[in-house]
Amino acid sequence: MxxxxxxxxxxxxxxxxxxxxxxxxxxxxxxxxxxxxxxxxxxxxxxxxxxxxxxxxxxxxxxxxxxxxxxxxxxxxxxxxxxxxxxxxxxxxxxxxxxxxxxxxxxxxxxxxxxxxxxxxxxxxxxxxxxxxxxxxxxxxxxxxxxxxxxxxxxxxxxxxxxxxxxxxxxxxxxxCTSVDRVPDRAEARARLGLDPHREIVVAVTGGGGSGTPYAPLTVAARAAPDALWLTLGPTHREGHETDFANLRELGWVPSVTDYLAAADIVVASAGDNTVHEVARVAGRLIVMPEWRYFGEQTRKAEALVRLGAAVQAPYWPGDFHGWCDLLDRARSLDGTILRSLYAxxxxxxxxxxxxxxxxxxxxxxxxxxxxxxxxxxxxxx
The missing domain is CATH 3.40.50.2000 (Glycogen Phosphorylase B;)
Known part of the structure; x- marks a missing residue:
C-alpha cells in the first residue's frame, strides 16, 4: 500500500x-x-x-x-x-x-x-x-x-x-492556477457578458483573503479615464464618502471570473498567488496592487512581477488623475506574453x-x- x-x-x-x-x-x-x-x-x-x-x-x-x-x-x-x-x-x-x-x-x-x-x-x-x-x-x-x-x-x-x-x-x-474553466477570446467573452466590444475595459479583482479592493481610489480612476468601463469583482472596501460614477460598476462575486478577465484590456489585482496566475492564464495586462500580508508576502511578489516586466505597480493607490493616467499608460505598454509565460x-x-x-x-x-x-x-x- x-x-x-x-x-x-x-x-x-x-x-x-x-x-x-x-x-x-x-x-x-x-x-x-x-x-x-x-x-x-x-x-x-x-x-x-x-x-x-x-x-x-x-x-x-x-x-x-x-x-x-x-x-x-x-x-x-x-x-x-x-x-x-x-x-x-x-x-x-x-x-x-x-x-x-x-x-x-x-x-x-x-x-x-x-x-x-x-x-x-x-x-x-x-x-x-x-x-x-x-x-x-x-x-x-x-x-x-x-x-x-x-x-x-x-x-x-x-x-x-x-x-x-x-x-x-x-x-x-x-x-x-486553480481555475480550470475554458478561456474564451476577448470578443467571445464580451459577447457572453453583454459588454461593448470596442470600449476599453478595466477589471479590478480581489479574492476572499483580504478586506477587498479599495473603492475610493477607483472612483478617481473612473474620472481620470471616463471613456473606460471599470468593473470590480469580489469584495470592495468603502470608507463612506465615495461618489459613484456611471462608468464604475461593482459586480461582487460573479459566476465566472475567467470571462471578465478575458474581456478586460487591463486588470487591477492584488498579488495573491492564485489571483496572479488567474490573470496570467488569460494573458492580461496587470496592474498589481499588493495587499498587506504578514512578512510582506504580496509586496515581494509584486516586486518580482515588476522586475520581470510582467506587471506595473504604483507605490500606493493613486489619489489623483495624473497618477492614474500614468499607471494606465504604463499598463497599456506591457507585453502580455510575459505574464502569460508565468502560468503553467x-x-x-x-x-x-x-x-x-x-x-x-x-x-x-x-x-x-x-x-x-x-x-x-x-x-x-x-
Whole structure:
C-alpha cells in the first residue's frame, strides 16, 4: 500500500484549500490522502476521496491570564500564545493523525510551527513556499527542518535573497492556477457578458483573503479615464464618502471570473498567488496592487512581477488623475506574453508528481534497511 500524504491547510481565504484540491486531484487514486484544517467547509464538493480532519479554530482564542499573555514569543516561533486549550487540541489531533495513519509525507500550507512540529514528531514534511521577507530564524528553521519545499510559481519569480541551499531543496511547479474553466477570446467573452466590444475595459479583482479592493481610489480612476468601463469583482472596501460614477460598476462575486478577465484590456489585482496566475492564464495586462500580508508576502511578489516586466505597480493607490493616467499608460505598454509565460497549465500535475515521487523515495526499501557497520545512530535527550 502506498504511504499516505497528509495536508495541513490554513483556512484564511480560499487559496490554500483550492491549491490543495488542485494538487490532490492529480494524485494516483490508490494514494491515501487526508486534510487537516480548521475550515473543512472549504472542501465541500471536492470529488476525490479524502479524509477531512477538523481542527479547532485557534484564531481569536483568548489567553486565560494576564501573566501568560505577557510572556514574550521566542524568535524561533511566530504565533505561540500560552495556556490555550485550542492549541493543545490542535497539536494533539495533528500528532495523533500522523501517527495513526502512518503518514509518509506531511504537506504544510502554511505554518512554520507546524512544519517544525512534524520534524520533532519524526514525520517528513514539505512546506509550501510563499513570497515575503522570511529570512528570520523561525522561517529558516522550518525550511531546513523540511525534506523539501514546493513553490507553486515559476522559478523566475524567486527572490534574490532566498538562500541558495534552500533553493536547491525547492521544487518549482510553475504558476499554479486553480481555475480550470475554458478561456474564451476577448470578443467571445464580451459577447457572453453583454459588454461593448470596442470600449476599453478595466477589471479590478480581489479574492476572499483580504478586506477587498479599495473603492475610493477607483472612483478617481473612473474620472481620470471616463471613456473606460471599470468593473470590480469580489469584495470592495468603502470608507463612506465615495461618489459613484456611471462608468464604475461593482459586480461582487460573479459566476465566472475567467470571462471578465478575458474581456478586460487591463486588470487591477492584488498579488495573491492564485489571483496572479488567474490573470496570467488569460494573458492580461496587470496592474498589481499588493495587499498587506504578514512578512510582506504580496509586496515581494509584486516586486518580482515588476522586475520581470510582467506587471506595473504604483507605490500606493493613486489619489489623483495624473497618477492614474500614468499607471494606465504604463499598463497599456506591457507585453502580455510575459505574464502569460508565468502560468503553467500542468503545474498541479507536476506538483503532485513531485510529492508522490518524494514520498516513495523517502520510504523505498524501508523493510530492508539495515544498521550500518559503524556505531548505530541513537536518539538521545538534550
Amino acid at each position: 502506498k504511504k499516505p500524504i497528509a495536508f495541513f491547510v490554513h483556512h484564511q481565504g480560499r487559496g490554500h484549500a483550492n491549491r490543495t484540491m488542485a494538487v490532490a486531484a492529480e494524485f494516483a487514486r490508490d494514494r491515501p490522502v487526508s486534510v487537516l484544517t480548521a475550515g473543512p467547509h472549504l472542501f465541500d464538493g471536492f470529488s476525490r476521496d479524502i479524509e477531512i480532519v477538523t481542527l479547532p479554530n485557534m484564531i481569536g482564542a483568548l489567553v486565560p491570564t494576564p501573566r501568560l499573555f505577557a510572556e514574550p514569543t521566542p524568535p524561533v516561533m511566530h504565533c505561540v500564545p500560552l495556556g490555550l486549550a485550542e492549541m493543545r487540541r490542535t497539536m494533539r489531533q495533528i500528532l495523533d493523525h500522523l501517527d495513526e495513519r502512518a503518514v509518509g509525507l506531511f504537506v504544510v500550507d502554511v505554518s512554520a510551527e507546524i512544519a517544525m512540529l512534524a520534524r520533532i514528531a519524526s514525520v517528513p514534511a514539505v512546506q509550501i513556499r510563499m513570497h515575503g521577507d522570511r529570512n528570520d530564524i523561525a522561517h529558516i528553521g522550518a525550511y531546513e527542518a523540511c525534506v523539501g519545499m514546493l513553490a507553486p510559481f515559476d522559478e523566475r519569480l524567486e527572490q534574490d535573497d532566498y538562500p541558495a541551499h534552500l533553493r536547491e531543496k525547492t521544487f518549482y511547479s510553475g504558476g499554479l 497549465p500542468d503545474a498541479a500535475t507536476r506538483a503532485a508528481g513531485w510529492l508522490e515521487g518524494l514520498t516513495d523515495a523517502l520510504w523505498q526499501g524501508g523493510s530492508a534497511v539495515k544498521e550500518p557497520d559503524a556505531t548505530p545512530l541513537r536518539v538521545v535527550a538534550g
